[in-house]
Amino acid sequence: MKRLLRTLAAGAALSAVAAAPAAASHSWNNYHWARTANPFTLQVGDNVLGDWDTHLRTANGDWSASAVMDTPTVPGTSNRRCSMTAGTAQVCNAKYGNNGWLGLASINLSGSHIMQASAKMNDTYFAGATYNNPNEKLHVMCQEIGHTFGLGHTSEDGSSQNTCMDYFSNTGTAATSTTSTHPNQHDYDQLAAIYSHTDSMSTLASSPATSAGMAGRSDARAYRTQRTDRGNHSEIMEHFSDGTTRITDVLWADGPRPTVDRG
Ligand SMILES: [Zn+2]
């Protein structure tokens, strides 16, 4: 992220667009893993420590209840930077710094097909009193993993649809609330819709994944970066010279959102 924000600060093209109207669908632009049959298996790499392990297993267990996919937790192949591994979603926690973000989900795309993904939890904020509670941690973990399947947000105004894909905040007086800490039926329905077709090829790793393959791609330098801000939410799109892109969904911590690298 530091490298990315430096790229932004270095004068990469920025754009801001107006909020899109809320829709019943919360697919993330129809991004999806390519696969030749359903249900499919997406390996979710465990690079997390401490109580994050409990939240990762809870979230993966919830998402595996989807009829179209199985999301087993497997040993992580990543590092502190959460470098990606082809065909998998890698999940990480670390003190990523006072850079403004609480959670990040990134997907690398070829067309609308997800090639690899990562989800990061920023302990710089989660170690602080505001966010350090199991409900907020589970909400963010569940949401960032949900993005790696191609799900977007059900709302971004702080209201609760009782799904981890909303922007309800389990902090302050709601710190003890378990609202919005799990997927709801609408998420499972949305996944079924996203994955109703099959593809002629697969972007999923066959078990067990190694850190070979496209792993280097996540450390590659983008030639063009665009950031879209929408309320308390931002999306960053990076374009690579091989024609692929990476899209990162940013969940900001409370407080002013940085416009340049503060980390
Ligand atoms: Zn497809």
Ligand SMILES: [Zn+2]
């Ligand atoms: Zn999100």
